[in-house]
Every structure is written in structure tokens, then in C-alpha cells.
Amino acid sequence: MTTPTFGIIWDMDGTLVDTAEHHHIAWRNAANSAGRNFSQQDFANTFGHRNPEIIKYLFGSAMSEKDGEELSNRKEQEYRDAISKHGVSLLPGARELIEDFHRNGHLQAIGTSAPRANLEQILKQTNISSFFAATVTGQDTQRGKPNPEVFLKAASILNIAPNKCVVFEDAEAGIKAAKAAGMRCVGVCTGGHSSAEDLKSVGADLIVPNLTRINRDIIIGLF
Template identity: 40%
Template sequence: MTKAILWDLDGVLVDTAPFHFQAWRKLFRSVGKGFADADFRRTFGLRNDAILRDILGELTPAEVERLAQRKEELYRDKIEGRVTAIPGAVDLLRRLQQRGRRIAIVSSAPGENVRLVLRSLGLEGVFEVVVAEEDAPKGKPDPQGFLLAAEKLGVTAGECVVIEDAPGGVEAAKRAGMRCIGVTTSRPREALAGADLVVDSLEEGAVYSFLGI
């Protein structure tokens, strides 16, 4: 039986991709580097340190920390009061609560970003557990974040279903021994082929059937 649903944030609960792209582009422009749509699509969902090194090459830990902090400041400035939930996400959350399912967020984003998004959506306190970048430093596709969320919820991996929109997240879920729903909000279906169920929207009946709600 499914006891817990572990949600990714960006691309599953909210569509923040345009704001991330604008923040990254402004940051890289400030250091004389371009950042095209193709660069963003290729790196979206990775941790900040991985994206920075992908675009800029070798960096010291201090440089990574400084640039990552600046990027997140730019991002938070852009999303303040502008985020909306992905269609079907809030209704699904409410149904899960009504049916007594446990729910958590597992995101590669810094905790401050996650809290800002949840406040903006009026969803503070809805998620029992929040696992953010600083809680699971290995990042997806490593399963560390999902396993930590399951541990905090007091459930087994086999009792969890992950909702993801990125191949790295799907891989992390499967490596954790969890079932996974892939949502095509940011990637084509073929990129999410490793998921147990792939849907175009969280409003689809197949999602509710898969979760047993």
C-alpha cells in the first residue's frame, strides 16, 4: 500500500523554470558567459554547484558558494509573489491529505527557496517533511534525499511513490527502491521512460488510480 508521496518542487508543484533561467542568465552574463535555452534544458534540475562547474569549469568551493548564493538571491527576487501551482497539484495534495497519505517535498533547491514557494502558494505546514539541498548534499540522481524523507516519515521505500519531472529525479527514485510518477511538465515522455507511470498532467485519473486514492 502507498503510504507516502514524495514531491519534487520545481516542475511538479510549481513551474519556476522561467525564473531560474532568468536568474542563471543574469548571473552568467555578469561574469562574461552566455547561457542559452539549450544550456538551461540540459542542466535544469541539477544542483547549483554542478551547473556552475558545467558552465564555468573548475571553481574553488568559495567561488561556488558565492556564485550560488548570488543566483538564489536573483531567483528569489524574481519569484516573490509571482508563483502559481501547476494545474492539478493542489487538488491532488488535498485528496492525499483527505485519504491520510503522508506527504513530503524532496528538492535540490535551497531550503529558503522551498519555504518561499510554499508560503507564496499558501501551503505552509501542508508537507510533513521538507528535504532541501542542504539536507541531502549528494543531490539527485543519488537517492539520499528520498531515503531521508522516507526515514523522517517513518515509512519504507516500498511504501513511497515519488512524483518527478526530471530524469535525474526518476533515477533517484528507482535507486531508492521507490515507485515513480513522471510528469511531462519540463521533459518529453521518452526522457521519463524509467518512471512507473508517465502523465502529461496531475489532473489525469491515472494518477489517482496509481496512488489508490
């Protein structure tokens, strides 16, 4: 077998797991507690972004950094409590793809805007930690997606050149980040939060309705 020449970087929320509803409820409760409405459009506008950017979007300079951090922590605690209570499972096709890449020797990472505690809880609840050689969270970066920092950091830990990495993403911000990093990018529409046209317009190399519709051979074809 020849040595695989590319690595895989996974977005988490909306790509590996669909946790949008729990995020939405937790954000709405957090925003309401600080006197702000949180609409469907607000959710769409902030999807895939890090909390510091979301707090800024919601409150501008009206909220201090310290209050923003507290609000963010409350929101994430409520979210984690919800997924503990309701459970979380991998989206269709995710486990099969992760296992197939692993079997074929591809190094894999997660590059997420979420805080580390969320990532660890999801990995534990879905029992997939052993497949990942690197995990980079919103807390490990200074600038969130669409900045490429999270994916560049993941590639660097994997020790694979950015142009030999493939990112799986469901959000426009993440696809922009992957392309800015010089990586191949597969747009995944499973969650239905962005349309195929939207993901294509920001540069996804390939769009799939869900992860059951793709395999390793198709990914090899991207290079």
C-alpha cells in the same frame, strides 16, 4: 478506513510549480556576470540538479568553491525576488491531489534540489506548508539527484519504507533518483522540459501530461 500504506514525495520546481523561466533568467544573468554564456542546452543539461553540480558543470575547476557559493547565492536571490514580484501558483491539479492524499491520511514530503529559502518562499506563497510532514532540500544532502539521497532522507523522516513511497517528478535526474531509491515514480510532463519518452526511458512507472490526469486510485494501482 484502512491505514494508508504508502507515502508521497514531491519534487518542487516543474512538478508543483512552474518556475523554470525565472530560474533560466537568473542562471543566465549569473553565468554572464562570470563571463560565461548560458544556452538553452545548458539549462536543459542542468535541470533538476543542485547548484554545486550546476556550477561545476558551468565552470569546471575554473571557479573556486567560495566564488561558486557567492554566484549561487546571487542567482537564488534574483530568482526569489522574481517570484516575489511576479507571484507563483501551483500547477493545475497539484492542490487537489495534495489535499486528497492528505484527506486520506497519506504522509507527504517535498524532496527538492533547491535551497531551503526557495522552498520556504514557495510554500508560503502557495499556502501549502501544512500538508507536508517532511521537507528535504539541496542543502540537506551531500549528493544531488540523480543520487537517491534526497528521497531516501524524506522517506526516513516520514518513517515509511522506500518501496512504500511514490515520487512525483518532472526531471530525468529526479526520476533516476527515485528509481535508485527503490520507489515508485510518476513522471509529470507539465513543464514540457522533458518528453514522455525521455521520462519513460529513465524508468518512470507512469507518465502523465499533467497532474489533472491522475488520482489516488491510479496511484494505489502502482502497488
